[in-house]
Amino acid sequence: MKLKGWKELEMGAVIPEAGNAEQYNTGSWRAFRPQWIEENCIQCLFCWIYCPDSSVTVKDGKRGEFDYGHCKGCGVCAHECPGKKGNKAIVMVEEGN
Amino acid sequence: MGKKLAITGNQAVAEAMKQINPDVCAAYPITPSTEIMQRFASFVSDGVVDTELVTVESEHSAMSACIGASAAGGRVMTATSSQGLALMWEMLHIASGMRLPIAMALVNRALSAPLNIHGDHSDGMGSRDCGWIQLYSENAQEAYDNIFQAVRIAEHEDIRLPAMVCMDGFIISHSIESMEFLPDDVVKDFIGEFKPTNPLLDVDKPVTYGPLVLPDYYIEFKKAQHEAIKRAKRVTLEVAKEFEKISGRSYGLFESYRLEDAEIAIVVLNSAAGTAKDVVDAFRDKGIKVGLLKPRLFRPFPYEEVADALGGAKVIGVFDRADSFGGFGPMYMEIASAMVASGSSPLMINRIYGLGGRDFMPEDAEAVIKELVEIADTGKAGTLKEYIGVRE
Ligand code: SF4
Ligand code: SF4
Secondary structure, X not given: OOOOOHHHOOXXXXXXXXXXXXXXXXXXXXXXXXXXXXXXXXXXXXXXXXXXXXXXXXXXOEEEEEOOOOOOOOOHHHHHOOOEOXXXXXXXXXXXX | OOOEEEEEHHXXXXXXXXXXXXXXXXXXXXXXXXHHHHHHHHXXXXXXXXXXXXXXXXXXXXXXXXXXXXXXXXXXXXXXXXXXXXXXXXXXXXXXXXXXXXXXXXEEOOOOOOOOOOOOOXXXXXXXXXXXXXXXXXXXXXXXHHHHHHHHHHHOOOOOOOEEEEEEOOOOOOOEEEEEOXXXXXXXXXXXXXXXXXXXXXXXXXXXXOOOOOOOOHHHHHHHHHHHHHHHHHHHHHHHHHHHHHHXXXXXXXXXXXXXOOOEEEEOOOHHHHHHHHHHXXXXXXXXXXXXXXXXXXXXXXXXXXXXXXXXXXXXXXXXXXXXXXXXXXXHHHHHHHHHHHOOOOEEEEEEOOHHHOOOXXXXXXXXXXXXXXXXXXXXXXXXXXXXXXXX
């Protein structure tokens, strides 16, 4: 990507375009990756509510896959996940494994 | 022609703020600037202005609230002094980096310790690197006039930077002098409507202020800021020309007093310049070619123009009412930079005076000018930097 010169920048470092953080993939920082174990999932959507990066996708009221382009691997979802009968529906796995 | 009244510097600034009628003021009281916001608070409670007055718990919060209100799209003003400005320090950089045209009255006061409430320039000079435009004022009239011009310069579309107007604590802020006011409608026309850029309250066009900018872009933003404040020199002159039309009072980047043919020059800021001008006259009467330069726009500093004005002088005495401990006084550094860049090499001395509000007397100016005369004769400048008016 060609970087902009000083004359081309928005004054005062304002970001004039709403929601463009989506274009910035923060997933590459991740050391641990959350993994969804669907059979333990009770569809409570706690993970969706708690995720600070909106990286749990939901469609038609049902939990979908993680958005790994933006999930930074904080593990909040795995911590909050009640799972089924004591079996977590989200586990953190070290990247590269 | 506006009405003439005897009034203190603080009252003059409060009056100017009333005529500007800003959208938001956030302030915390501190001597000697307290009276400005105290009077302005009465204007708010009496309904003479429409301003939202935010009474905060510290100056850090005051400047933070000013930044929020300015980013939201309002015309914003505040006032402070000394420790108050020091507590704002972090936020001063944020205001300028975000390019928010906040206007502030700074009533110059010494910094602690030891605790002192009187006038010197340690606060203003200490904030010279914060990216704010700085205008200095000799008296109440200049402070009043500078406030309007500061708003116009700060809000100019080529600038968009915060600006502070400085005047000496107590010596000007609390002394009554006669000055002329502008009629309200004239001020209103001169100030005009504030047109915000990227206002946060424009919900149809949402924007983000204050993102993280890493090494790949930070320096580009700072270069843009540097170019913007440089343009303030041109805009200050344009605004001054317009201001002269409505007031009959002319302003420049600095004031030259009997400098044209001067072989000896002194540089004096703010109220002490008034005293020094009388002493210059006395030396002129004796046939000694001495002149005075009183800086007005300190940030951005008009190096070329100052060097031009001082170009004919063989010796220059620079007075500083602030010290950069272990270095020369801040004004001396600027004047020396200006002279070096212009290629001229006058003999220059730096005299620190009036710290903590110690009176600057005609005899002080006289002694330094006498010293300069001797330096001109001998071609030798003894001690380059020295305190004057100090007991042994
Ligand atoms: S690990 Fe953190 S960022 Fe990733 S999905 Fe879970 S809560 Fe969201
Ligand atoms: S928190 Fe766990 S159980 Fe609840 S929806 Fe998310 S993955 Fe499923």
